[in-house]
Amino acid sequence: MDPVIVVGAGPVGLALALALARHEVPSIVLDEGAGVCPESPRTVVLGEDAAALLARLGYHRAVSDAATWDAFTVWRRRAEVLRIPLDGAPVLHLAQHRLQRGLRDAVTATPLIQLVSLTKVVELEQDRDGVSVRTTGSRDGARTWWRGSHLVGCDGARSTVRKLLKIRFPGRPAVDRHAVATVRVDLPFAGEARLHREPPWRGDREACARPLPDGLWRLDWRLPPGRPAPTEPVDPHATWPGIVTGDTLLTRVKATLTGWCGELPAYELLAAADHTAQQRLAARFRSGRCFLAGDAAHLHGALGMQNLADGLRDADNLSWRLALAWHLPRPGAPVPLRPGAPCSTATRPSGAAPSAPGCAPWTRRCRCCARCAAGSRPVAHCSPVRSASTRRCWPTVSSAPAASAAPPPTRRRPPACPAGCPCSARPAAAPRSPRTCRRPLPASRSPTCRWSPPTAPPTVCGPGSGRTSCCSWSPPAPPSGPPGTGSGPA
Template sequence: MKTVIAGAGPTGLLLAGDLAHAGVDVTVLERRDGESNLTRAFAVHARTLEQFDARGIAEEVIATGTPVSHLRLFNRIALDLGGLPSRYPFVLITPQYNVERVLEERALKAGARIVRGAAVSGIEQDADGVDVHTEDVPAYRADYVVGADGAHSGVRRALGLEFPGQAVVRSLMLADVRLSDPPPDAITVTAVGSAFAFVAPFGDGWYRVFAWNRANQVPDSTPLALDEVRDTVRQAFGTDFGMGECRWLSRFHSDERQVERYRTGRVFLAGDAAHVHSPAGGQGMNTGLQDAANLSWKLAATAGGWAPDGLLDSYQEERHAVGRLVLRTSGGIIRLALLQSRAARLGRDALAGLALHVPAVMRKATGTVSGIAIDYPHAPRQEDIDLGPTRLYELLRVGRHVLLGPSRPEGYDGRITHARYDRYVLVRPDGHTAWTGTEGDLPVALRAHVGSPG
C-alpha cells in the first residue's frame, strides 16, 4: 500500500514514521523548500508525551525543553499538573522545531521519503486510488492520502471542503526574545482591561511572548516592532522583564474553524488542515499529533489486510468530537483572558479560583488541557501499567495491539503483543483500551478488533 502525506509538520511526520515503521510505502510532500527554525507552537502536553513514550522518543523530546508542572493564569488562577495520572505530570516547553526534528529523524530512519518544495495543487480519486498533483510532478499515485498541510491546506481546497468558523482574536503579537529580568514563574499569563500577555521559557535563554492590545487592532500585514511588544507587556505586567535581543517577530490572527468531514473517500485530513483554534492552552500541535496517532494504526491495519469493517471511518467518529472540544476549551480560555471590564475580570478570578479548589474540578481542568482526560466513546485512554520487567507503553513501541492476560491466543502473531497479566485487557496501538473481559469472550473480541486469526 502506498500513502502520500501532505505536510512535514509534527502531524505529518508522526504519521509518516508510524506508517513506515509498519512497512507502508510513505511519501511526504512538503511545500517548504527548507526547514523552518521558528514556529508558533511551543507546548507538548502529557498525553502527547505518552504517545512519544509509545514510540521510544519521549526522553529525547523532553531533553530539548523545560518541564513545567504549574500554570498560573490571570494572576490568581493556578493549574497544578503535578497530580496528573501519568508518567509525565507536566507540560514540556520546547519549540516546535525540536519536536519536528525528532519526528523527522524517526520517519526517515523507518524508510519514509520527504519531498520538499512540493505543494499539493490538485487531488483526483477513483475506486482504486488517488492521484496527487503538484506543480513539478505530473502526479503521485497512492492508495490513501492524508492532508496534514496546515490551516491553508491545499488538500482540503482540492477536495472542495469548506472550513467554517470565525476569527476569535485579531492582531496577536508573537516574539521570541531574551529577558534580563525574567518572571519567577515558568509560565506567566495575565490580562488587564486593554492588554493581554503571556511569557514562557524555552529553557535555552530564549522566551516566547504572546501579546495583544485591544487599543491597537491592525491587519496581520502591518509591520511589527519590538517596542510595540514591550509596551503591551508593560501594560499587562507593569514591566517588560528586561526584554532585549529578539530573534523573531510576527503578527497574526487566531481563527476557530473545523472541517465537517475528516474523511472524503480515500483522503483524510489531520491537524490544522482539519481544525484550528486559539493558542490558549497550547493544544494545537498536540491535537494534531493525537489525530496522527489515531489514524496511523488504522491505515497500517488496512495495509496489513486485517482491518475490521468500519475501522477507517472510526477516525472521523473519534477525532472530530475531540477537535470540537478543543475549539470550545481554547476559545473559552481566550475569551476569559480578554474580558474588558474590571468587574468581569474580578468575577472570573474569584469564581475560577473557588472552583479549582474542588479536586474534581481541578482534575477535569488539567485532564482536558493535558489530553489525559480525553477518551473515545468505546475506547478510554489506558494508563501505563508496570508489568515487571517492562511497561505497557514500552510494549506499544512495536506498533501493534497489546493483549494483557493470563494466556496467549494462537493465530495472531504479528498483530498483537502478549504480556502476562491477572486479567484480560486489549490495548490499541494508540494507547486506548479496545476491550476488557473474560477468556470466554476473548475470541469474539479479537475478531472484532484485530481480525480473524491466521
C-alpha cells in the same frame, strides 16, 4: 499494495508517517517547502500522552528540549487570583522548530518513509482502488504522478487537499489577535507560566509569559480587534505593521518587563511574529480514500496552544486505522503469508503441515503466530496488525481452531402445517406455511389450519373421510343396542 500519501511535512504529517511506519505501512510525504526548519516564536504545550507518543515515534529528546512548568498563575491588575500547581501533571513547553527537527531526524532514519521536498499538489483523483496525485516541482516545474492506497492532507489551515476535495471550512475567521515575541531574560517567577489580565501598565489588555529552555520566554500580547493603519514605514516581511515591528513592539516589551520586574532588566529580543486565532471545523474529515488531519481539519483558540497537540492525536488515531485497512486483504483475494509463518488448513500449501492449527485463514502479517504455535500465547491474540507500542497482537480472532468452527446459523423457517390437516388437499403451488394461511374459516373448521383454497373447500371432513384430528366434525357414536335394532334405515 500502494503506500499511503501524506501531503504536508509539518509536525502532524511527519508524526503520521512515523506512526504508519511503526505498523509496517510505507508512506510518501510530499513537502512544498525545502525541508528547512527555521527558528520561530511558535511553541506547543504537550501533556504526558503527547510526550509519550513522541518518544514512541522516535523523538526521544522531547523532554530534554522542552521546559517544565511548576505552576500556572492568573493575575488581574496587581493581585494573583488563581494558581494551578502542575507537580502531579507535568506540562512540557517546546519550541515548534525543535519538534519539527526532531521528527525529521526520525523520518530520515526510517526506510519505509520517502520524503519529497519542493513538491506542490495541483490535482487529485481517486477511485475504488486508490488515489492518484499530480504534483509540480517548485524549482523546475516538473510534473509527476503519484499513486497511493490512501491520502491524508496535513497541509495546514490553507489546505490544498481540502480545497481539491471541495470540503467547506466554516467558522469564525478572527477570534483574537496576538503579538508574539521570544525574549531571553531573567524573570522573577522562573518555572511558572503567568497570564496577566488588565495589567497596571498602560497599552495592554492582556499579557502572558511562558518559560522555554535555555532562559528563553515566550511573550504574548492580546491586540485590539481590527487591523490598524500603519503609522510608520512598513516592513515588507511584517504582516502587522505598526504593532510587531519597530518602536511599537519595543515599547510593549519594555513596559511588560518593567511591570513584572520593577525595573527594566537586561533582555535580548530574538524573534517576533503575529498570530490570528481562528475557530473553524471542516464539514467532514473524509472523502472516499482521502482524509484531513491537524489544522486542515480543525482550528482552535490560541491561548491553550492545543492546535498542534490535537494534530498529534489525529495522527496517532488515524495511523492504526489506515494500517488495519492496508494490511487486511481485499474480499476474495488470496492471502499471502510470510515465509515460515504458520498457516491453517485453508491457507497452507498442499502437502504442508500446519504449525498453528488455530490461526485464522486471513492472518497475513501476524508476527505472534510463531508464539501461538509454541503455546506461549493463545491464538485469540492473532491479528494481521501488531501493536508495536505494547508488543502484542490485537485480540480480534477467535481462539477456536478453524476445523472445529461451528457452522453458521441458518435462517429459521416458519413451522409447517400439522400432519392430517386439510392443507394436504391444497394444490401443489399453494403455500404450506401457516404464516400465509390467513383466510376466513368455516364454522365447522378448526383454527389449527388456516389455509383454504381459492375455490370451495373439498369435502374432506365427513363420513368415510377418516379425518378427525384437525376438523371440528366427528363421526356419530355407534348405537348402544345390538346390531339391527338401531333407529337408522335398514
